[in-house]
Amino acid sequence: MQSEVIVETRNLTKVYRDFWGRQKVLALKALDLEIRRGEIFGLLGPNGSGKTTTVKLILGLLFPTSGQALVFGRDAAEVTKNERIGYLPEESYLYRFLNAEETLDFYGRLFAMSAPLRRQRTSDLIEMVGLTKAKRRQLKEYSKGMTRRIGLAQALINDPELIVLDEPTTGLDPIGTRDMKDLILRLKEEGKTVLMCSHLLADVQDVCDRIGILYQGELKELGRVDNLLKVREVTEIRASRLNEAAQAEIRQVVERHGGKVQSMGNPTTTLEDLFLNIIRESEAHPGRRVRGGSGDAH
Amino acid sequence: MPIENPLPSLVEWFFGPPWYAGAGFVFLGVVVALAVIALLGGCLVAALRYGPAAAVKITGKVLAEAVPDLVRMSPRRVWALTWLAVKESIRRRVVVVFAVFVVLLLFASWFLDPTSTDPARLYLSFVLTATSYLVLLLVLFLSAFSLPADIRSRTLHTIVTKPVRASEIVLARILGFTLVGTALLGFMCAVSYVFVVRGLDHTHDVIADNLQPVAASPAGKAAGAARTGYTEPARGHRHRLTVDADGNARVEAERGHWHEVRTTSSGGAPAYALEGPEGMLLARVPVYGKLRFRDASGTDTERGINVGDEWMYRSFIQGNSEAATIWTFQNVTEDRFRDGLPIEMSIEVFRTYKGDIERGVLGSLAVRNPRTGLIVETEIFESKDFTITKALVPRVIPKAKVSRARVIARKIQVPGGGVEYDPPRESLNPSLADKREFDLFEDLVAGGEVEVWLQCLEPSQYFGASQPDLYLRAADASFGLNFVKGYLGIWLQMVLVIGFGVMFSTFLSGPVAMLATSGALVGGFFSEFMAKLARREVIGGGPFEALIRLVNQDNLMIELEPGLQSQVAQLADRVAEAGLFVTASILPPFGDFSYANWVAYGFDILWNPYIAVPTLRTLAFMIPVFVAGYFFLKTREVAR
Numbered sequence: 001m002q003s004e005v006i007v008e009t010r011n012l013t014k015v016y017r018d019f020w021g022r023q024k025v026l027a028l029k030a031l032d033l034e035i036r037r038g039e040i041f042g043l044l045g046p047n048g049s050g051k052t053t054t055v056k057l058i059l060g061l062l063f064p065t066s067g068q069a070l071v072f073g074r075d076a077a078e079v080t081k082n083e084r085i086g087y088l089p090e091e092s093y094l095y096r097f098l099n100a101e102e103t104l105d106f107y108g109r110l111f112a113m114s115a116p117l118r119r120q121r122t123s124d125l126i127e128m129v130g131l132t133k134a135k136r137r138q139l140k141e142y143s144k145g146m147t148r149r150i151g152l153a154q155a156l157i158n159d160p161e162l163i164v165l166d167e168p169t170t171g172l173d174p175i176g177t178r179d180m181k182d183l184i185l186r187l188k189e190e191g192k193t194v195l196m197c198s199h200l201l202a203d204v205q206d207v208c209d210r211i212g213i214l215y216q217g218e219l220k221e222l223g224r225v226d227n228l229l230k231v232r233e234v235t236e237i238r239a240s241r242l243n244e245a246a247q248a249e250i251r252q253v254v255e256r257h258g259g260k261v262q263s264m265g266n267p268t269t270t271l272e273d274l275f276l277n278i279i280r281e282s283e284a285h286p287g288r289r290v291r292g293g294s295g296d297a298h
Numbered sequence: 299m300p301i302e303n304p305l306p307s308l309v310e311w312f313f314g315p316p317w318y319a320g321a322g323f324v325f326l327g328v329v330v331a332l333a334v335i336a337l338l339g340g341c342l343v344a345a346l347r348y349g350p351a352a353a354v355k356i357t358g359k360v361l362a363e364a365v366p367d368l369v370r371m372s373p374r375r376v377w378a379l380t381w382l383a384v385k386e387s388i389r390r391r392v393v394v395v396f397a398v399f400v401v402l403l404l405f406a407s408w409f410l411d412p413t414s415t416d417p418a419r420l421y422l423s424f425v426l427t428a429t430s431y432l433v434l435l436l437v438l439f440l441s442a443f444s445l446p447a448d449i450r451s452r453t454l455h456t457i458v459t460k461p462v463r464a465s466e467i468v469l470a471r472i473l474g475f476t477l478v479g480t481a482l483l484g485f486m487c488a489v490s491y492v493f494v495v496r497g498l499d500h501t502h503d504v505i506a507d508n509l510q511p512v513a514a515s516p517a518g519k520a521a522g523a524a525r526t527g528y529t530e531p532a533r534g535h536r537h538r539l540t541v542d543a544d545g546n547a548r549v550e551a552e553r554g555h556w557h558e559v560r561t562t563s564s565g566g567a568p569a570y571a572l573e574g575p576e577g578m579l580l581a582r583v584p585v586y587g588k589l590r591f592r593d594a595s596g597t598d599t600e601r602g603i604n605v606g607d608e609w610m611y612r613s614f615i616q617g618n619s620e621a622a623t624i625w626t627f628q629n630v631t632e633d634r635f636r637d638g639l640p641i642e643m644s645i646e647v648f649r650t651y652k653g654d655i656e657r658g659v660l661g662s663l664a665v666r667n668p669r670t671g672l673i674v675e676t677e678i679f680e681s682k683d684f685t686i687t688k689a690l691v692p693r694v695i696p697k698a699k700v701s702r703a704r705v706i707a708r709k710i711q712v713p714g715g716g717v718e719y720d721p722p723r724e725s726l727n728p729s730l731a732d733k734r735e736f737d738l739f740e741d742l743v744a745g746g747e748v749e750v751w752l753q754c755l756e757p758s759q760y761f762g763a764s765q766p767d768l769y770l771r772a773a774d775a776s777f778g779l780n781f782v783k784g785y786l787g788i789w790l791q792m793v794l795v796i797g798f799g800v801m802f803s804t805f806l807s808g809p810v811a812m813l814a815t816s817g818a819l820v821g822g823f824f825s826e827f828m829a830k831l832a833r834r835e836v837i838g839g840g841p842f843e844a845l846i847r848l849v850n851q852d853n854l855m856i857e858l859e860p861g862l863q864s865q866v867a868q869l870a871d872r873v874a875e876a877g878l879f880v881t882a883s884i885l886p887p888f889g890d891f892s893y894a895n896w897v898a899y900g901f902d903i904l905w906n907p908y909i910a911v912p913t914l915r916t917l918a919f920m921i922p923v924f925v926a927g928y929f930f931l932k933t934r935e936v937a938r
């Protein structure tokens with residue numbers, strides 16, 4: 001059922017108070033939100049906008065001052081809902097004295113999984129996140145990227161229906177970032193629902209179906225990414241191998257129909273694409289100097 | 299060994315009588331009262347923050363969730379979290395504490411005086427005290443800092459976002475630290491046992507040529523065949539060794555022990571070798587009687603004379619009078635005491651004049667049949683402070699060995715001023731005392747009941763006694779097992795500290811939780827004193843009255859001068875008494891869980907009641923502590 005609501009917030013408000021009960025910060029103001037099954041929903045906003053507070057309220061780590069957060073139709077503070085949730089925190093808050101296998105086995109036990117199932121899931125997830133060679137090393141010896149990957153693995157140990165990712169690409173190199181984004185898309189293909197919050201706009205744009213933009217605790221924008229990013233007054237034509245005469249002709253056609261050419265030239269790729277192209281080429285042709293940009297190597 | 303708070307049997311302790319004073323009913327009452335107070339308190343706080351209607355709803359919701367949270371705990375999850383707590387403790391280098399303990403033992407011989415009068419008591423007290431301090435300190439830190447550290451490092455976020463109940467987290471912490479503490483305590487117990495046994499082990503050389511002939515042989519054998527002398531000194535003492543005419547050698551007890559002697563022959567001359575010490579490490583099984591007193595006029599009283607000692611534990615009788623301390627023993631049967639009544643006593647002496655300080659004060663020991671009134675004085679002994687005097691009332695007591703035999707009735711004061719005699723004076727049969735020999739069970743024990751009388755024989759001197767000061771030593775239990783029981787007491791204390799530490803850490807930061815737990819520990823050790831203060835049983839009044847006395851340097855025994863100042867102080871004390879009563883009631887009496895004295899003094903710690911009752915009391919404290927910890931964690935925002 002594609003339209004089933006997985007996460008719902010109703011007038012969700014959070015006020016942080018001091019010891020005497022006086023209001024310190026209004027972290028979230030009357031948030032109304034619905035996240036449906038199978039979609040990737042992104043919460044965007046600058047630091048301090050209320051993204052992490054929203055996530056924590058949805059996970060039951062904080063209690064709302066007013067309003068309600070429902071997950072799978074149950075109150076967010078209820079424990080049993082967690083059986084269907086996977087959570088990757090902003091930083092992987094894991095026990096650094098455990099190794100990767102012990103970590104996943106421990107979290108598997110918290111889901112009361114049987115020993116054979118735990119072993120299977122542990123093995124599959126370690127392979128999936130690429131930590132097979134480091135699975136016996138204590139987490140305190142891991143780099144930040146490796147810690148993020150084992151953090152992701154623990155979030156998926158129970159094969160969750162809803163995955164909550166807080167700044168999932170933080171600390172990852174571009175390859176790791178791309179892997180993470182690919183994984184998020186794969187999760188969507190498997191029918192999972194993903195809620196992610198990030199301040200890295202490109203990440204959100206690449207993977208999210210819908211986004212909500214928070215600013216100073218208030219929801220400023222909500223909708224589908226493609227609709228929100230569409231600039232309706234501007235028409236973009238992209239063509240290759242046009243000579244200058246052809247370009248001048250196009251300019252005339254546009255002017256004849258009352259339009260105005262704002263710019264015309266060679267488009268630029270994103271830095272992320274450039275970097276990834278260079279890495280791919282370097283791996284394909286070791287020792288050769290690579291020039292990126294158009295995707296051609298010289 | 300003083301037992302200031304003797305416990306009734308387990309059944310009597312749990313069910314009464316009276317039933318409303320039984321621990322089971324009191325526990326239920328306290329739990330209900332605490333639950334109501336907590337419910338109203340929680341509702342009030344919620345009402346202040348969210349309004350009355352929401353408060354009722356929130357309270358109902360918390361209660362509704364509490365039932366499954368407390369009942370439907372998953373053993374697999376609890377075990378996973380327990381295992382994590384154990385791993386975390388190991389990571390925090392708990393083994394260091396064990397190493398410190400071993401180092402302490404290595405250097406202990408520097409300051410444990412082997413020449414003391416009772417080295418076993420010294421060694422045992424030391425190991426039990428050292429273990430107790432180290433283990434309690436360790437679990438105090440572990441339990442108070444663990445959860446706050448997880449909250450601060452946010453590792454708890456990845457736990458509580460799994461289907462883990464707050465009750466499981468609290469229970470697993472308690473179990474995890476208990477497992478670690480138990481393992482550590484087990485190692486310490488084993489190492490301590492070896493340390494004590496090896497530390498006390500010694501022998502003495504005997505130089506046969508130094509033995510001198512005994513002047514006369516009691517058995518009528520050839521004089522000069524028997525020889526006596528001293529062993530060579532070791533550990534600050536030596537033993538008198540006697541070799542009888544048949545060549546059998548034995549040593550006299552010294553510093554609470556003796557040695558078996560092995561006789562060998564070296565080049566035709568006898569040689570003597572002593573085995574290791576015997577009787578040093580004991581677990582006596584005492585059979586206690588019920589104590590009453592008899593005053594100088596021969597009338598029964600509940601207590602004796604107060605000689606001005608602030609410690610009211612013992613009551614005194616005056617010497618050279620009819621006054622006596624009387625213990626009545628039940629179930630004295632031939633099966634249990636085939637060889638007679640082995641009596642051990644430790645009587646306090648109060649001297650009104652110094653006399654010969656090297657010599658004890660003389661007393662008499664007699665056995666009386668409570669039904670016929672026949673009393674037979676079997677022994678005259680010297681009583682010295684802090685020494686255990688042993689006596690054996692044999693199965694058959696020849697008249698020649700009896701210093702006095704007579705028939706007397708108990709004189710009992712009845713309400714209204716009259717006097718009753720038990721047995722009635724007209725039924726007394728004085729001829730019972732005229733026998734040539736007395737049989738313990740036929741003449742002195744009636745229906746398994748027998749009385750043991752102690753009297754002080756010297757004028758103007760006093761004997762002081764409390765109920766546990768005289769007992770029948772029915773048998774000895776295994777010292778090794780008793781040693782383990784001693785550690786069980788530390789274990790119970792440890793579990794309570796862990797419970798309080800984890801409970802406080804669910805809502806306080808690490809250092810504050812540690813302080814609060816330390817406060818509970820120290821307060822628990824003084825809970826009996828606080829209860830006495832609340833009951834106004836302490837001389838000198840409550841805390842505010844004591845403050846005035848301190849400032850004015852007033853004597854404790856005189857009343858405060860009447861006036862506004864004393865009235866205000868006494869009024870404030872009434873308020874403080876209520877607080878002290880509540881505090882004393884909710885803190886575990888940690889002192890009652892310490893068995894160090896039992897082991898050090900060589901007494902078997904009886905399963906019922908001295909193990910069973912403290913174990914149930916620990917459980918009774920742990921249940922509310924666990925439930926409180928659950929509610930504190932459940933209602934806490936862990937991501938705040």
